[in-house]
Amino acid sequence: MKLILFNKPFNVMCQFSAHPDRPTLADYLHIPNIYPAGRLDADSEGLILLTDDGKLQNRISHPDHKQAKTYLVQVEGIPDKETLERLRNPLDLGDFVTQACTVMHVQTPEWLWERTPPIRHRNNIPTSWLCIILSEGKNRQVRRMTAAVGLPTLRLVRTAIGGFSLETHPLLPGEWQEVNV
Template identity: 70%
Template structure:
């Protein structure tokens, strides 16, 4: 039962079926009968796990297991303590309220690859980086959370799922490797 770590590039669709205008997982992974455990939207980059084991796929992606997922978000603006508190406490986004999460402002990650194309730069608007760890994963959740506190996300990179991270398993966008599934819960 392989567990594949894949660093999904920006604008790649999280599907194996063809797409009329964008690359898909099939353009990078020629491994038969594997499926993504969760998704990243086309505008997001970073760690995606794939497996051929339905039970493992369910354990990784189903919210009942509360598998922590860590994201780096480059946001427009500078967060104050109130915005960070609102993000970490849980936000009412209208159709659901987020669970409390871990959030902190970080220095720009010097190990992170450049995004192509680069994000838009505006001289009159500073950008900041946040590290957020959530245990749910609703559609565009992190983007909606940062927007709700007036910090629109410009770049979103998932760097960890459970104990598996792109820091401990460095991969460039489009690269993948197989690991033992026990690494998900190893401390």
């Protein structure tokens, strides 16, 4: 049984099949018979777990198992206490209501790499970083949550899934590491 930690770069599709315009996992991982346990959008970066074991893939990705996922989110604007509380509590996004989650205003982590290409920069609009820990993971959920409270996401980096973290397994974008389960 293999478990691979991969730091997915920005603009890479979370699939092995060819894409007409963008690189895919196949451009970085040349390991037969592995599959992602969960996904990240092309415009998101960070930790993806891949495995060759279907039961492990289900344990990692199925919502019933509630694997905590940690995201660093650079947003446009600076949140106040009320905005952070709104993000922490169930938030109605129209088609679903989020579960309560952990949200903290944080400083830019020293270990975080520069994104290529860099995010857009506006001199008159400050940015800040949030750490958001979810036990669910619906499509584009973090981006939709921050937009709903008036803090559009500029950069989204998943840093941890369950007990696996890019802080304890430092990988630069495009790098991977096999770990024991």
